[in-house]
Amino acid sequence: EPPLEPYDQLYDRGVEAYYRGDWKSVILNIERALRNKGAIRRARAECRLSCANQTQFGEPLPDFGVPLPGQGPVHDLAFFDKILRRADCLQNCESGKLGELSMHKVSEETELEFQKRSPYNYLQVAYFKIDKLDKAVAAAHTFFVANPTHMEMKQNLEYYRMMAGVQEADFKDLEAKAHMEAFKEGVAFYTNDEFLEAIPHLEAAVEEYFSADQECRSLCEGAYDYDGYNYLEYNADLFQAITDHYTQVLNCKQSCAVELASRPGQEKHIEDFLPGHFNYLQFAYYNSENYEKAIENAKTYLLFHPRDEVMNQNLAYYSAVLGEEIAANISARKNVEVYIRQSLLEKELLFYAYDVFGITFVDPDTWTPEEIMPQRLREKQKAERETAARITEEIGNLMKEIETLVEEKNKDSSEMTKLIREGGSILFDNIVITNTSKTLNGSQRVVLDNVVTEDECRELHQLSNATALKGDGYRGKPSPHTPSESFQGVTVLKALKLAQEGKVPMKSAQMYFDISEKVRKVVESYFRLETPLYFSYTHLVCRSAIAEKQEGREDLSHPVHVDNCMLQSEALECIKEPPAYTHRDYSAILYLNNEFEGGEFIFTELDAKTITAEVSPKCGRVVSFGAGKENPHGVKAVTKGQRCAVAIWFTLDPRHKEKERIQAEELLTMLFSPVDAEFQGTEKEGTSLVEESKDEIPKPDGPGNTSHMKTENQAQGPDSPDSKAAANSPLDSKHGKEEL
Ligand SMILES: O=C(O)CCC(=O)C(=O)O
Numbered sequence: 163e164p165p166l167e168p169y170d171q172l173y174d175r176g177v178e179a180y181y182r183g184d185w186k187s188v189i190l191n192i193e194r195a196l197r198n199k200g201a202i203r204r205a206r207a208e209c210r211l212s213c214a215n216q217t218q219f220g221e222p223l224p225d226f227g228v229p230l231p232g233q234g235p236v237h238d239l240a241f242f243d244k245i246l247r248r249a250d251c252l253q254n255c256e257s258g259k260l261g262e263l264s265m266h267k268v269s270e271e272t273e274l275e276f277q278k279r280s281p282y283n284y285l286q287v288a289y290f291k292i293d294k295l296d297k298a299v300a301a302a303h304t305f306f307v308a309n310p311t312h313m314e315m316k317q318n319l320e321y322y323r324m325m326a327g328v329q330e331a332d333f334k335d336l337e338a339k340a341h342m343e344a345f346k347e348g349v350a351f352y353t354n355d356e357f358l359e360a361i362p363h364l365e366a367a368v369e370e371y372f373s374a375d376q377e378c379r380s381l382c383e384g385a386y387d388y389d390g391y392n393y394l395e396y397n398a399d400l401f402q403a404i405t406d407h408y409t410q411v412l413n414c415k416q417s418c419a420v421e422l423a424s425r426p427g428q429e430k431h432i433e434d435f436l437p438g439h440f441n442y443l444q445f446a447y448y449n450s451e452n453y454e455k456a457i458e459n460a461k462t463y464l465l466f467h468p469r470d471e472v473m474n475q476n477l478a479y480y481s482a483v484l485g486e487e488i489a490a491n492i493s494a495r496k497n498v499e500v501y502i503r504q505s506l507l508e509k510e511l512l513f514y515a516y517d518v519f520g521i522t523f524v525d526p527d528t529w530t531p532e533e534i535m536p537q538r539l540r541e542k543q544k545a546e547r548e549t550a551a552r553i554t555e556e557i558g559n560l561m562k563e564i565e566t567l568v569e570e571k572n573k574d575s576s577e578m579t580k581l582i583r584e585g586g587s588i589l590f591d592n593i594v595i596t597n598t599s600k601t602l603n604g605s606q607r608v609v610l611d612n613v614v615t616e617d618e619c620r621e622l623h624q625l626s627n628a629t630a631l632k633g634d635g636y637r638g639k640p641s642p643h644t645p646s647e648s649f650q651g652v653t654v655l656k657a658l659k660l661a662q663e664g665k666v667p668m669k670s671a672q673m674y675f676d677i678s679e680k681v682r683k684v685v686e687s688y689f690r691l692e693t694p695l696y697f698s699y700t701h702l703v704c705r706s707a708i709a710e711k712q713e714g715r716e717d718l719s720h721p722v723h724v725d726n727c728m729l730q731s732e733a734l735e736c737i738k739e740p741p742a743y744t745h746r747d748y749s750a751i752l753y754l755n756n757e758f759e760g761g762e763f764i765f766t767e768l769d770a771k772t773i774t775a776e777v778s779p780k781c782g783r784v785v786s787f788g789a790g791k792e793n794p795h796g797v798k799a800v801t802k803g804q805r806c807a808v809a810i811w812f813t814l815d816p817r818h819k820e821k822e823r824i825q826a827e828e829l830l831t832m833l834f835s836p837v838d839a840e841f842q843g844t845e846k847e848g849t850s851l852v853e854e855s856k857d858e859i860p861k862p863d864g865p866g867n868t869s870h871m872k873t874e875n876q877a878q879g880p881d882s883p884d885s886k887a888a889a890n891s892p893l894d895s896k897h898g899k900e901e902l
């Protein structure tokens with residue numbers, strides 16, 4: 163084998179070759195750099211592990227029989243004897259495996275390049291140039307995993323995906339970590355309720371985790387990092403120097419828990435990662451009816467979180483099923499117990515160093531018992547946290563005050579501008595403004611007359627009755643608002659479709675479309691809106707009194723409400739949340755007739771009682787208003803006859819533009835473009851050319867995700883672990899599977 167070359171030099175040579183276009187040399191050097199880096203890492207880890215085994219502390223000291231004065235220094239010597247032997251062992255081992263390379267220090271920049279997986283970016287191009295597609299794809303994928311926002315690589319991958327000869331299996335992550343892969347596979351099966359299949363992967367994940375942890379920890383025993391110290395001024399004595407270096411090593415070892423729970427290209431690591439394995443496992447074993455193993459893993463999980471309620475319940479349940487006695491004899495995993503004990507000792511030392519020397523330690527684990535932190539440090543941190551909380555609260559209060567001040571100012575000015583603003587042109591000469599916000603005792607209100615003619619009113623009224631006849635049944639449906647009235651409604655699209663089928667006059671349907679557009683323009687202009695107003699919903703509605711149900715009637719035809727929020731009149735509040743149509747910004751109602759009794763439109767206060775203005779419907783009259791809480795409104799009972807109106811709601815948000823409106827526009831264009839008009843003539847059946855609204859087909863429904871899990875004994879009630887454990891398993895916590 164050729165002597166190992168430092169990988170930073172190999173890498174530099176590869177990059178140089180890249181700019182010469184010497185692809186073979188790029189591949190040769192960079193592949194070798196990657197291999198060397200791996201070899202160094204492995205050699206270091208192996209040597210540190212084997213030397214630790216060879217020169218363990220804790221062997222009995224030379225026996226002096228009775229304690230002698232002066233035995234202390236002998237103990238010290240025995241300790242440092244071990245240290246020297248360990249150093250000797252390491253030197254021999256490493257130079258044996260790595261030769262001169264063992265002394266070579268790689269620059270931080272190169273280290274970072276490798277961390278970012280940049281070598282694979284060069285490799286990807288070089289392989290592509292020499293037509294090694296499978297390798298190019300793997301290199302590209304490997305790079306992209308760690309750089310998911312890299313646009314060019316994303317495009318490359320899309321390009322590769324379309325190329326002939328490229329297979330799905332080529333998209334390999336060449337730097338994937340065995341423990342994470344096994345975990346992901348296990349969780350994938352688990353998520354599919356394939357528990358039996360999940361188990362071997364999760365077990366492998368645990369095993370791989372511990373070997374990765376061992377390697378990670380051994381790699382922490384490197385050189386002292388003077389970061390933060392002035393190199394030249396650092397003059398610690400023997401024990402301070404040992405302390406500084408050793409705490410750094412311990413800090414690094416502790417952070418292995420984070421390192422192992424991290425995924426390339428993702429900022430956040432998986433929280434509570436190692437304990438999570440045993441949570442998955444206990445539930446997977448339970449669902450595979452292996453109660454012994456379920457108990458073992460539940461107990462192992464409890465080593466980390468002894469007070470976890472769900473897990474304690476699970477354990478109680480498993481124990482009851484299996485028999486308390488057998489259960490009591492099953493213990494948690496030994497290696498995990500050892501791991502925890504060691505980790506806690508490390509934490510204690512680190513907290514000690516934190517407390518005394520101020521060497522910062524941030525505990526990466528969520529399961530550390532509180533007692534591990536020294537009392538004094540705990541109090542210090544508590545005090546600091548309290549101060550921070552107080553400051554945060556004070557700042558919060560201040561911000562709130564400022565916010566309300568600003569809000570009030572904005573409200574004043576926006577109300578002012580709104581007031582000044584309404585009153586724009588009404589675009590058509592014959593339309594008249596009958597009432598404004600001022601005369602209607604509110605804001606964002608207007609009543610206009612002569613918006614449409616008597617003929618138009620009559621035609622739309624007939625359209626409503628014709629569609630009701632053809633569509634929903636003879637007298638319309640019972641009103642959703644009152645038992646004393648019936649109610650019929652038709653949208654623009656429905657009217658056009660019925661017209662297309664020859665069931666109502668096309669001219670009327672088109673008039674309905676045109677008139678609603680006219681109202682939209684007028685409202686947009688009158689309220690001087692700076693951005694376009696879009697249709698949100700259009701409905702031609704007639705309410706008819708049911709003669710035999712009028713006696714003693716006290717309800718309204720349409721209870722007082724606000725169009726874009728849920729009115730809570732007792733609380734004098736309006737909540738702008740679904741199911742309210744929160745995106746509605748303006749409403750307009752065009753009345754078509756007055757041949758009925760009652761049916762006055764009313765504006766009220768937020769209490770839904772105090773009437774502030776009343777509008778009597780008549781043909782051609784439009785009442786229009788802001789759809790928000792400033793305008794609660796309703797309709798008084800229609801006690802005789804039929805009251806018809808076109809109700810239109812508008813939105814300023816183009817994303818909520820009515821889908822039906824767009825379809826209606828398309829249908830009209832199609833019907834009245836010459837070619838299509840002819841084409842329509844051949845559609846004798848009258849089948850609709852426009853797809854039925856998708857909303858009318860019930861949405862697909864999937865199987866419940868836990869419905870077929872083991873449910874035996876569920877009748878026993880609260881002890882059943884399945885649903886609760888599932889709810890508490892890491893899957894459903896904030897680190898969902900999509901992050902994996
Ligand atoms: O028909 C009316 O006068 C008002 C109807 C209304 O407010 C509504 O449907 O939201």
Ligand SMILES: [Fe+3]
Nearest residue numbers: 724725749795
């Ligand atoms: Fe309304």
